[in-house]
Amino acid sequence: MVKNPNRYSKLIEKVFAKTFRQGEKDIFFQREDLAATAVELGIALPKNLGDIIYSFRYRVALPESIRRLAPEGLEWVIRPAGQAKYKFSLTAMPRIFPNTLLAETKIPDATPGIIGMYALNDEQSLLAKLRYNRLIDIFSGVTCYSLQNHLRTTVPEIGQVETDEIYVGVDRRGAQYVFPVQGKGGSDKLGIIQIEQDFALCAAKFPNLICRPIAAQFMDDNLIALFSFEESENGIGISEERHYRLVLPEQMTTEDLTNYRNRTDNPL
Missing domain, CATH: 3.40.210 (PvuII Endonuclease; Chain A)
Structure with a gap:
């Protein structure tokens, strides 16, 4: 099994590519898709699969191959869609940053x-x-x-x-x-x-x-x-x-x- 710092990116790119349809605003996938795709790619998964989702929500941006497929003014984010279910979804405000000019x-x-x-x-x-x-x-x-x-x-x-x-x-x-x-x-x-x-x-x-x-x-x-x-x-x-x-x-x-x-x- 391959294990490297980019394994989360490779994994999420593949899951997105499998499910992406041009013009769709919501692209659904399940936690089991992560496991199956990891086996396909020979990627070592963390014990907590939720860490993959957490990373792309709060730590790092989604890979460029995914971001460039968003319409102008929008970005892809990962939203929950039920128990162990998720969706790539478009939004205009994915992250919240403080205004450095505020008193x-x-x-x-x-x-x-x-x-x-x-x-x-x-x-x-x-x-x-x-x-x-x-x-x-x-x-x-x-x-x-x-x-x-x-x-x-x-x-x-x-x-x-x-x-x-x-x-x-x-x-x-x-x-x-x-x-x-x-x-x-x-x-x-x-x-x-x-x-x-x-x-x-x-x-x-x-x-x-x-x-x-x-x-x-x-x-x-x-x-x-x-x-x-x-x-x-x-x-x-x-x-x-x-x-x-x-x-x-x-x-x-x-x-x-x-x-x-x-x-x-x-x-x-």
Whole structure:
């Protein structure tokens, strides 16, 4: 069996080539197709076949041979289509990147020092900083509570989905919310597929709550980009983006506080 760094690309290229039809917007395949194609090509598979799909969703782009077959303005992504079923699908916004020109907001860092010392990876560190600094509350304007992290469940017509953390909240009117949160650190990138799944998760499991998916991305060690999303007839779009920098209390200046007080979106 051949094993090399490009084996995932060779495998996904072959699966796509077998199923591609010009003009089709959705191209379906199954997990067993990956295994059968790997045998055909003499490629060693990982123990977890899902790592192949995960890699092309959040770590690396699909091979150029696939990308060049997308119409102008669109890109191929891999979406879930049921239990152990997937589809190559066209979308206009496959990945979500922070706007580097956006202003920062300083927040006094309330993360316990011992948490920073022993966080096991970037994603866990990110989720901890969101939680201890109440960044979901600050960003959403809603009083929020962490309900569960790494929620894994099954959603009709999609199959198994996983959300990094679920918050529930209530605003001053008494309206109740659910905030599925996706966090990415290191080299992993935020993908629109996760947000689509979060909307579906809310509809299936929390139908009576207002659904506001949130995505979080480390821009550097203490600078966190947060995004919220909404659904419309044109699909999913980013409704808001904010950047929060966690700082020592003494790094907050009078000028900072004056600037924040004068921001035009202050509701008070």
